[in-house]
Amino acid sequence: METIKIGLVGLGTVGSGVLQMVENNQDKISNITGRKLSVKTIVVRDVHKHRNVDTENIHLTTELDDIINDPEIKIVVEVMGGIHPAKETITALLNAKKHVVTANKDLIASEGEELTSIARKNKCDLMYEASVAGGIPILRTIVNSFAADQITEVKGIVNGTTNYILTQMQQKNCSYDEALQKAQELGFAESDPTNDVDGIDAAYKMIILSQFSFGTHLKLDEMKIQGIRKMQLTDVEQASQLGYTVKLLGIARRINDGVFAEVGPVLVPADHPLATINNENNAVMVTGQAVGETLFYGPGAGGLPTANSVLSDIVSETKNIVLGTTGNSFNNYQNEADHVKASEIVYPYYLSLKMPDIPGQMLKVTQIMTKIGASFSQIVQTRNDNDSARVVIITHDMSKTQLAQLKEELDQKDSIDLLAAYKVLSN
Template sequence: MSSLNVGVLGFGTVGSGVVRILDEHKSKISQITGYDIKVTKVLVRDLTKTRRYEDVDVAVTDNANDVIGDPSISIIVEVMGTIDIAYDYVLKSLRAGKHVVTANKDLIALHGDHLITVARENNCDLFYEASVAGGIPILRTIVNGLASDHLKKVMGIVNGTTNFMLTKMTSEGLSYETALKQAQELGFAESDPTNDVDGIDAARKMVILTRLSFGMNVSLDDVSTTGIRQLTVDEIKLADQLGYTIKLLGIAEEHNGAVDVCVTPTLLPKTHPLSGVHNENNAVFVLGEAAGETMYYGPGAGELPTASSVVSDIITVAKNTKLGTNGNAFSSYVHETNKLADKDCLAKYFVRLKMTDETGTFLKMTQRFTEQKIGFSRILQLPESNEQATVVIITHETSRENLHLALETLKNESGIVVNSHYRVED
């Protein structure tokens, strides 16, 4: 049987998982691909460090050129987790005629369009299934399984750290700070959690999902992003009283040939499938004209789930090599990129206000919303001390533009303070 050699850039959690799966599932993979696929070289930072799977026959080096420049290696797996250095290595690999598999969502979100062009120019494959939702094969499902459908909306829990934190805040009443500390202690959150809690990580994944779902080359700047840093346990309890669960969702939806992409805390009915996704798990909910509603659920990170997606991409490269069909992009679907205007972005909203509990204040609040043609489906008023009251509103469907106009006018009203507003999905 012919051999197909793999070089791995990075020997951390995912890199070691790739080596393990290729070694332990060798017989099955050989039957599927017709190749004896094995990792022959791995790039590491520290040659003296003790590593798992050292008994596997793999050469270790701290020089990237030893891997990229090795003519016997056909496939490069990039699992380093950086951006600039990884970009340089992936470019060099593609220009050297090597196929690339990466789990690096930051790299693909920021530089994917250029890397795809370089891959095509050099007749190379470039796959990145593991860059979104870890072990869930969502990208290939969208590209292949739902290829015949016209997708209308893709939304999901695509960041395990924030989902773990929100699960703890919801089920145990933990504060944001306590939930974050617990996530850090368990290794779900970094010492600097900014990318997770501010929604940046989720936004980068939504860039990738949007490109594959709608063929539109959106950038990170096109994604309206709000994280969970300001979300309070009180707001979670208020949502619960109204029959909702709060999740940090990435949402991409198409309307009349234009797309809107956002990452935002979102209220979901407790009966919604995404409401039941707990802890560090991920899930992606897809709405298509033909298939209707489908959801894909599983671990969003971890050694073997993510490595499994990486190895699946390696298998696809091997199959393409056997058939002589290398050089095709992950998806060939391209649509003119149009961004949906705020006046056309329709949704329901949860609005939390603090108001002076006196005659006329409630009337002023309703007038400001009425001026923007915003109606209410639910109102919850909770009296507090010092003649103050918390008022929570669930609006009828309205445009993002009208909501922002109403909230801006409320800021000028005495006795009314807008605490927060979040999207509501039914």
């Protein structure tokens, strides 16, 4: 049986998982593709570093040219991470007529269009199933299973670090700082968790999901991105008492002829499927006009789950090589989208306010809400220790225009502070 040789760039957690799975699953891969797979060369920073995987019969090198100049190597897996030098590495590989598989969400979200164009020019494939939601095969599912359906919304928990932190706050009454420390101790959060806790990682994934769902390429600076760094345990507890769980959600929706996408904390009803996704797990909910709501759930990170998605790309690529169908884009859906106006984006909101515990303060809030044409659904007031009151409001549907007006009006009231404003998901 013919063997297809593979190159790896990077041998960290995911790279080691890919190597392990290629070795362990040979029989099934051969059965499906009619070819054997063999990792021939791996580019690493330090060839002498001790590793927990067997590399005895593999050429370890610090030189990318050892892969580029090897005509035997047909498929290369990039798992080094980051935008640079990963972009330059993948560009060089594609120009050398190598098919590339990557798990690099930052790169695909920001430079994917350019890299796809280079792949097409060289009649090569660029696949990146593992770039979103780790072990959940969501991108290929959207391409294949939703090909004939019109997707109206894609939303989900696409960052395991923030979901773990919020779960600890919800279930163990940890403060944000305590929950972050736990996540770091368990390896669910980096020593510098900025990309995760500030919502940037989730935003990159929503850019890719929007591309597949709506055919539209959004940019990071076009999205409102709010993380969980300022999340207060008080708000998590209050949300729970009102029947909600706080989750960091990425949401992308088709609104009229446009696409709206953003990332931020959202109050999810306790009986909603997304409310049950805890700890480091991810879930993506895809809503189609024909099929309705579908939920895809699984581990969002980790060596083997992500490696499994990488391997599914390798197997697909092997089939393409065997059938002679290489050179097609992973995602061919392209669609122009209009700009969505703030007045068209409508949600109920959770508002947390601090004000002096004296008569007349709620009247001021009511007058502002009346002025902007918004109304209350629920109001809860509690007294703080320092003669101030904390008022929590859940509104009826409000547009983002009205929310901006509310913030502007409250900024002019010296005695009232808006502590938090989060979207509320309806059932």
